[in-house]
Amino acid sequence: MNLCIKEYKYEYKDEVNKLISDDDFVRNDVINCLNRWPQYGSIVIVASEVVGVGIFTEASKKTSMTFYVKPAKRKKGIGTALLKHLEDTMRNVGVEEIVCDFRVSDVEKTFLYKNGYNYWFTSNFMTYNGSKLAVDNDEIINYEDKYYHECQKIFSESFHKMRLSVGLDSTLSLPSEEERNQYKENAENIFLLRKNDEIVAAVRLEANEIDSLAVGVEHQHKGYGKALLSYAVNRLLDKGYTTVALWVVEGNSARFLYEKVGFIKEREHEFVVKGIK
Template structure:
């Protein structure tokens, strides 16, 4: 066995698309693979493509290792994990997050065996229905002047959700920053705000056909605003030529009831696990 980690080439992509069984693989990984992002790497045993890794470097890194099912239980995955960790550590990583399908007992055991401890779980959901009937809403594109109000409601809403779920005991309210404000400004075309009488009561970030985040100001929750905002967002995504609307919902988040009611279907639930390095 001689497992190595290399950049993907066109032959690798064609081979993987033709011969790999990606059933049950993480949606974000599959999207990165489809887009041929620079975070995707080939896992080879000698000259044979046996798997694919997704590595997002940084102090808090992300790692996803996919071994083609016909090559599993041969020790290749463990060697691939070690190669990926070495690459991340050489770039200054202090903590890495990995994910696996929670119904895949072997994947969960494999992650724990390699030192990853469960942090939380999230369900990937998809809407394949028609556009909703909806009256005109006061929803518009985000602009820089919205930053303080939009970020505050977003930060508080997600902190409160994390505390209710119970898997995030160290959660704090994210503080505004110039770096975050600059990022939001650069991607303002991906962001929406919902206003009532001039007050921002809802905020959402869309990434293609995926709802990256949606938040309603705490004092307005439970009044149907989130339901109307979700319908508006779904309509916007579908009218843009997409066949589906995707999102991730943290297990235990009460918003799951709304997504179920609107017709979203659970595709799979992934567990996210953390490994810290001294």
């Protein structure tokens, strides 16, 4: 088999769109990643046909990766060749640990485990397709740089507590100038709930997705999470999105809140990791 792996170019976008015809979720994910990080994309060509695509998201120590092979071309070594190519490329740019996820399936699990990936956690992809939600009369403001340390503390402590509650290893993340700059750049998509001049909850949005929602550990179970969640849903609906999405780790009690306001589980994904240092 005459297999060729090439660097992704924009001219292949239509072919990649046509390639992933059996799963809209995967197609949208791959295309969005290619639009954002085209320099880290690769395609597989066999007999002038694009039969596979792969991409990783950043040249950092820990990065995420996704790849896809045309169903009719699987079990022919194409996936193995593409995976090795992606891992070599990541290793060359300084990546030390890879995160990958897939819709729970014995086939994908067997393939990735055979190639050295290990189970990390399971997460549920949920969507909301309803109308605007009622929001409690709380003070919700846009993020500003002066709130960085309060905001960072809320996200760090809240997610640390959640990870420990579901049995995952966890350490508190520390403030950094890199993260602070990222918050600045994304300020228009970060919202804070303030009570008595104190920031008690924070939410980050990305496209139609609620990327992360956190309530300060000392302020949980007071309705702040529901208020900010409802506000975030309404913001996205006001932007013209008809579907609002989010991920929730299996075992995270926040899932009950999401279901209560109308989110429905669409997919269950397993996340795996592999060190390549």
